Amino acid sequence: MRFEIYKASPNFKLQEGSEFKISDRVRKKYDEYWDSESKMNPHLFDGTLFYVNQFDSNTVRWVYSKYRYWYAQKNINTESLQGQLTSLAVTGIIKKGNQLLLGKRSTQVTQDKGLWDFVPSGGISQQESGKADYYAQLKEEFQEELGVTDGLISTIEPLILVLDREDKVLDIVCTLTVKCDLSHFEATNSEYDDFQILNL
Numbered sequence: 001m002r003f004e005i006y007k008a009s010p011n012f013k014l015q016e017g018s019e020f021k022i023s024d025r026v027r028k029k030y031d032e033y034w035d036s037e038s039k040m041n042p043h044l045f046d047g048t049l050f051y052v053n054q055f056d057s058n059t060v061r062w063v064y065s066k067y068r069y070w071y072a073q074k075n076i077n078t079e080s081l082q083g084q085l086t087s088l089a090v091t092g093i094i095k096k097g098n099q100l101l102l103g104k105r106s107t108q109v110t111q112d113k114g115l116w117d118f119v120p121s122g123g124i125s126q127q128e129s130g131k132a133d134y135y136a137q138l139k140e141e142f143q144e145e146l147g148v149t150d151g152l153i154s155t156i157e158p159l160i161l162v163l164d165r166e167d168k169v170l171d172i173v174c175t176l177t178v179k180c181d182l183s184h185f186e187a188t189n190s191e192y193d194d195f196q197i198l199n200l
Contacts, residue, residue, distance in 0.1 A: 002166045008158035009058040012172070014124075014132045017053050020065040020085065027069075033076055034068035043108065044071070050124045050132040052086040052170045055161065060170065062088055062132050067123070071110075074168065087169045090134045091121040092142060092176040093159070094185075098200045101182050103145070103192040111167075119185075119192065120145040121171075134172045142176065147188045152178050 022030070038044045049070065050062040070085045094101040103119035105112045120141035127133045139150040154177040162171040182197045 002164065004163040004165070006057050006161040006163070008161050008172065010158065011058065012158040013059055014050075014088075014134060015059050015061040016131060017050075017061050017063040020051060020063040020069075022065070022069060029076070030069050030072035033072045037071070037075075041110070044110065048126040050088040050126075052088055055170060057161070060088060060161075060172070062124075064126065064132070070168065085168060086163075088124045088132065088134075089122060089169050089171045090124055090138045090141065091118050091162075091171050091173045092138050092156070093118045093173065094120075094176045094178055094182065096178050096180070096182050099182050100198045100200065101185060102196045102198055103187065104194040104196070106191055106193050108190050114193075116196070118173075119195065124172075134174075138174060138176070145189060145191055146185050148185070152180050152184075154179050 034046065038046070046066050046068045048064055049067045050064050051070065053061040053063045055061065065085065070087050073085050101119055102116050105115050105117055107113050120138065122137065122141045124132050124134055124137045127136055135156060138156060139153065142148070142150050142153060157175050158172060159175050160173045162173055164171065185195055187193055187195050
């Protein structure tokens, strides 16, 4: 089965970990692959991301490493690292009353081009504190992808954890209740071509 879904505890939290260890041989191979890919696609960004060490409905314990190693792992068949880096991501389901907001992914993004998705979403990257913070990351993605202030968010509540075994991602899915009408949001950045409101 590709997807596994777990209910998130209302007190869900991230627990600090350490740097993911990669052998010099694998690191060299992946660095060469990244250099080649980033020349062809200048939109690729090699920030520090967080990966799953272990998890349950209450806690995710993380390790960190550069995005390039997860990206290369997906595209190179290397037995010594294949499947070991499961990226930690966050997705918000924006809600107002009985309406949800969906976004159509741009053709310029590296994943899920042209597909409809919940907005906002993204990998959990390093905060100024040097730690992983899904709550802060969700607010940051909200501002970047919607072009508005996070002051429009009323509440953020953890809902479920979705483990994608094929893409090697554990997604922390939260509901975001907003203060404004959903028609307030417009697709103005390069990640989304369109927004639609879904009536429940």
